Amino acid sequence: MPRPAVEKTSAFLNIPYDKQFENLYLAYIAGLTAFGLVPRATLEIPGGSRRLDRIFELIQTCGFSFHDLSRVQRDRSTPKTPRFNMPFELGLAVAWSKSGGRNDQVWFVLEAVDRRILKSLSDLNGTDVYVHGSQVKGVLRALSNALVRNVNQPTLQQMMSLYRKLRRAVPSILNNRGASSTFEARVFKDLVQLAASLSKDVSEP
Amino acid sequence: MTAAITTPFPTLEEVADRIGLSRKRAKQLAALASELTGKQVTIYTDAKKGAKRSRQSALKKVAFKKK
Numbered sequence: 001m002p003r004p005a006v007e008k009t010s011a012f013l014n015i016p017y018d019k020q021f022e023n024l025y026l027a028y029i030a031g032l033t034a035f036g037l038v039p040r041a042t043l044e045i046p047g048g049s050r051r052l053d054r055i056f057e058l059i060q061t062c063g064f065s066f067h068d069l070s071r072v073q074r075d076r077s078t079p080k081t082p083r084f085n086m087p088f089e090l091g092l093a094v095a096w097s098k099s100g101g102r103n104d105q106v107w108f109v110l111e112a113v114d115r116r117i118l119k120s121l122s123d124l125n126g127t128d129v130y131v132h133g134s135q136v137k138g139v140l141r142a143l144s145n146a147l148v149r150n151v152n153q154p155t156l157q158q159m160m161s162l163y164r165k166l167r168r169a170v171p172s173i174l175n176n177r178g179a180s181s182t183f184e185a186r187v188f189k190d191l192v193q194l195a196a197s198l199s200k201d202v203s204e205p
Numbered sequence: 206m207t208a209a210i211t212t213p214f215p216t217l218e219e220v221a222d223r224i225g226l227s228r229k230r231a232k233q234l235a236a237l238a239s240e241l242t243g244k245q246v247t248i249y250t251d252a253k254k255g256a257k258r259s260r261q262s263a264l265k266k267v268a269f270k271k272k
Binding site: 199 | 237244
């Protein structure tokens with residue numbers, strides 16, 4: 001299989017796509033862009049028969065991946081099921097990083113509850129898991145613990161400020177796109193681009 | 206585990222190209238960012254101009270480091 005070129009500043013974002021997670025979703029976008037990364041997500045990929053191939057391609061092109069395994073509950077809609085997409089995509093990322101010497105691709109696991117992952121996914125025993133406690137600040141703090149920049153390391157305050165501005169812009173973006181959810185492809189792209197524009201405050205003080 | 210990021214911040218033009226967003230929309234979002242921050246955020250709608258600016262910026266940074 002030909003290997004797609006890796007974009008070192010792209011970060012694959014593997015999170016639940018639901019309203020209850022929206023604040024943390026915005027926190028991930030704000031935090032990652034503050035570190036100079038470009039969030040990418042399966043939201044960008046249209047449905048269809050080649051969806052799995054395209055998800056795997058996207059994972060392959062990203063220098064980093066962040067996997068939030070905090071949604072272990074069953075959803076509310078019938079039939080009530082847990083979501084397996086997140087652990088599945090983590091598996092794809094880990095397999096890719098371990099195959100053929102592609103260990104330059106870095107993956108991180110995040111959870112809301114400390115040590116819960118030892119029960120939900122015990123195969124990860126011995127892996128550092130970053131706990132965010134389902135809090136915006138927790139996500140930003142977890143990203144600060146996982147990442148370091150030699151130049152222009154963002155502070156927690158800068159990331160919170162970026163997050164708040166992004167949050168404030170959501171109604172305008174939804175209105176412009178005629179969308180009802182932030183988890184739509186066009187809205188996601190707008191949020192990433194806006195966060196990158198806002199992060200100029202961090203990268204060019 | 207902590208990962209070090211050594212690559213520079215991507216330019217706004219690079220971000221737009223990577224996620225498949227039009228330059229026109231990227232410019233609108235830069236204007237929105239300017240409103241939110243009170244600071245001017247610019248983006249080049251001409252791809253060549255943006256690339257040139259990016260190269261010049263990189264060269265300036267190298268020149269500055271050499272001093």
